[in-house]
Each structure stands twice: as C-alpha cells, then as structure tokens.
Amino acid sequence: MPPPDHPAIPAPRIGVLLINLGTPDAPDAAAVRRYLAEFLSDPRVIEIPSLLWQPILRGIILRTRPRKSAHAYAQVWQDEGSPLAAITARQSRALQARLGETVTVDWAMRYGNPSVVAAIGRLVDAGVTRLLAAPLYPQYCAATTASAMDATFAAIAARRWQPALRTLPPYYDDPLHIQALLVSLKSQLAALDFAPDRLLLSFHGMPERTLRLGDPYHCHCQKTARLVGERVGLPTDIAFQSRFGRAKWLEPATDTVLKAYPEQGVTKIAIAAPGFSADCLETIEELGIRGREDFLAAGGTHFARLECLNDSEQGIDMLDRLIRRELAGWWPTP
Ligand SMILES: C=CC1=C(C)c2cc3[nH]c(cc4nc(cc5[nH]c(cc1n2)c(C)c5CCC(=O)O)C(CCC(=O)O)=C4C)c(C)c3C=C
Numbered sequence: 001m002p003p004p005d006h007p008a009i010p011a012p013r014i015g016v017l018l019i020n021l022g023t024p025d026a027p028d029a030a031a032v033r034r035y036l037a038e039f040l041s042d043p044r045v046i047e048i049p050s051l052l053w054q055p056i057l058r059g060i061i062l063r064t065r066p067r068k069s070a071h072a073y074a075q076v077w078q079d080e081g082s083p084l085a086a087i088t089a090r091q092s093r094a095l096q097a098r099l100g101e102t103v104t105v106d107w108a109m110r111y112g113n114p115s116v117v118a119a120i121g122r123l124v125d126a127g128v129t130r131l132l133a134a135p136l137y138p139q140y141c142a143a144t145t146a147s148a149m150d151a152t153f154a155a156i157a158a159r160r161w162q163p164a165l166r167t168l169p170p171y172y173d174d175p176l177h178i179q180a181l182l183v184s185l186k187s188q189l190a191a192l193d194f195a196p197d198r199l200l201l202s203f204h205g206m207p208e209r210t211l212r213l214g215d216p217y218h219c220h221c222q223k224t225a226r227l228v229g230e231r232v233g234l235p236t237d238i239a240f241q242s243r244f245g246r247a248k249w250l251e252p253a254t255d256t257v258l259k260a261y262p263e264q265g266v267t268k269i270a271i272a273a274p275g276f277s278a279d280c281l282e283t284i285e286e287l288g289i290r291g292r293e294d295f296l297a298a299g300g301t302h303f304a305r306l307e308c309l310n311d312s313e314q315g316i317d318m319l320d321r322l323i324r325r326e327l328a329g330w331w332p333t334p
C-alpha cells in the first residue's frame with residue numbers, strides 16, 4: 001500500500017492537444033499589442049538577434065501596427081470571438097465526439113489564449129498520461145511547427161510527472177490531406193455562380209532567407225500546390241501572402257499576382273489558402289476583403305474566396321484519421 005499522501009496511479013488516459021498560431025483576446029489595439037508583443041518576440045518567428053530586434057519592435061512596430069491590425073480584426077470578429085480561436089474550438093469539440101471517452105481533446109494557441117501551458121495543465125489534471133501534440137500546420141515551418149513544439153516541450157519540461165509525448169508530423173502531402181482539400185475545393189467551386197479561369201493557391205509567406213537556411217516550408221507548399229493542381233480540374237498558380245518587414249520574402253507575392261491577372265486576361269478567379277487549417281484574419285480579411293479589392297480594382301470581374309477545411313465533415317474526418325494513426329499502439333486505442 002502506498003503511504004496515504006502518495007498520488008493515486010491513474011488508468012492510462014490519452015490527451016490530444018490541437019495547437020494553432022494564436023490571436024488577440026479582443027479586436028482592440030491594447031489586446032492586439034499584447035498578442036503581437038508575444039508573437040513577434042519569438043526568435044523562431046523573427047530570426048534577428050534580440051538586441052537589434054527588440055528596440056525596433058518596442059520603438060516602432062508596437063507603436064503603430066496594433067491600431068492598424070485591430071481595425072482589420074474588427075472586420076472579421078464574430079459573436080464567438082476571433083475566427084481562428086472559434087474554429088479551433090469547434091475542431092476540438094468535433095474531434096472529441098469522434099474519438100470517444102478514452103481520449104480527452106483540448107486546444108491551445110501558441111500566442112495568446114488559451115496558452116499551451118494552461119491546456120497541458122488541464123489535460124494532465126484530467127488524468128492524461130499520454131499526450132499527442134498536434135500543431136495544425138499542414139506544411140512544416142520553423143516559425144510555426146517548431147515554435148509550437150518548443151512551447152509544448154517547455155510546458156512539459158516544467159512538470160515533475162511528465163506525460164509520454166508524441167507529435168503529429170506535417171501532413172502537407174498526405175493523401176488524406178490532399179483528398180480532403182480536393183473534396184472541399186471542388187464542392188465549393190461547383191457551387192459558384194461563375195466559372196473561374198484560374199485557382200490561386202495562396203500560402204502564408206516567409207523570409208526567403210529561411211529557404212536557404214534549410215527550412216522545408218517552401219518545398220512543402222510547392223508539393224501541396226502541385227498535388228492539388230494536378231487533380232482540381234482547373235489551372236492553378238501558387239503565391240505567398242502577408243509580407244512583413246523589409247527583407248525579401250518568398251515570391252510571387254499574392255497581392256502582386258492578383259493585380260497582374262486582369263492584364264493577362266485572367267478576370268475570373270477563385271482563391272484558396274491550403275496552408276491554413278482554419279480561416280483567420282489572413283484568409284478572411286487579407287484575401288477575402290483586400291485581395292478582392294486589389295483584383296477588382298485592376299480590372300478583374302469575378303472573385304471568390306474558398307474556405308479552409310475548418311470543421312467541415314472532410315476536414316474533421318482527415319484530422320480524426322491522422323490522429324488515430326499517431327495514437328496506434330497506445331492502449332487503449334479509440
Ligand atoms: C515576420 C513575421 C511573420 C512570420 C514569419 C509569419 C509566419 C507565419 N504566420 C502564419 C500564420 C498566421 N499568421 C497570422 C497573423 C500574423 N502573422 C504575422 C507575421 C508573421 N507571420 C503578423 C504580424 C500577424 C498578425 C496580424 C497582423 O498584424 O498582420 C495568422 C492569423 C492570426 C489571427 O488572429 O487570425 C496566422 C494563422 C504561418 C502559417 C506562418 C509561416 C509559415
């Protein structure tokens with residue numbers, strides 16, 4: 001018999017933690033400032049020595065950008081809050097219903113709330129001894145995937161009694177992912193009231209330097225785009241959005257491509273963002289509002305933004321199957 005103060009040994013319990021990038025708590029400048037300060041202080045995101053970067057961040061960026069970004073967030077904010085957080089919460093609930101009682105599913109944001117530390121604390125308190133950390137980025141990038149892993153490892157490093165840990169690998173070229181994208185994109189294309197000349201696949205950009213440093217992100221995006229383009233049934237292009245700062249970023253830039261299309265005779269387009277597992281500021285506002293304006297102002301006539309996989313049937317089905325594959329061998333499996 002253990003002494004009376006010895007913790008009870010729980011039955012093995014599996015936890016699944018969905019992790020996405022992060023978002024402010026509210027669409028106002030103060031909340032956006034807090035969020036950007038945390039996000040843009042991550043050395044995985046800004047790969048400039050902190051001594052050089054922090055004065056620029058604190059002295060310039062955090063004085064100007066929060067107000068501008070808050071205005072953009074206000075345009076996409078929903079009753080349930082930020083779209084990114086609301087959709088990730090719905091994905092978590094849908095997966096919980098699929099995976100059943102032996103698994104506890106929760107979600108976290110790498111920056112902002114709910115934090116990775118808090119979510120892992122909740123899972124461990126619920127008796128989780130085996131944890132699958134699932135960063136919801138199809139393409140691996142040090143700025144996103146590795147940073148989510150860093151936060152997970154740090155949260156676990158701080159615990160005396162650590163859960164066993166697995167991580168969901170990137171799924172950019174997984175047949176389950178490509179098939180889910182094709183079903184989703186084709187059904188949205190079929191529901192349009194016009195026939196697009198072109199489908200533009202827009203991925204979040206990165207400084208070009210990260211490609212030369214060995215980050216596989218650019219290659220992963222190219223492969224997702226090629227596999228979708230081969231089977232989606234209309235000509236596709238790839239582009240990279242959301243340029244930040246003065247350095248050279250991956251090209252071609254989404255806004256440049258949108259503005260150039262009409263003079264090339266491409267006046268009817270659909271745009272999709274297969275690097276995002278959930279719609280967010282970057283898809284709803286940057287593509288759906290500003291991208292549309294750029295394209296129409298340049299002479300485009302028809303524009304449609306297609307939704308991300310979000311908590312659609314095919315999106316949840318894909319995550320359910322990717323996750324079950326990683327849980328195999330952990331008893332009791334769902
Ligand atoms: C140098 C800065 C940035 C890098 C590198 C970067 C990489 C990167 N980001 C995503 C996904 C998302 N980014 C989002 C917002 C966002 N991104 C940056 C900057 C960099 N991103 C900023 C400053 C912002 C905030 C908004 C703004 O002020 O413009 C979001 C949306 C969050 C939301 O709340 O909706 C996502 C998602 C990826 C996938 C990526 C590298 C591959």
Ligand SMILES: [Fe+2]
Binds near residue numbers: 204242
């Ligand atoms: Fe970003």
Ligand SMILES: [Fe+2]
Binds near residue numbers: 281282
């Ligand atoms: Fe953006």
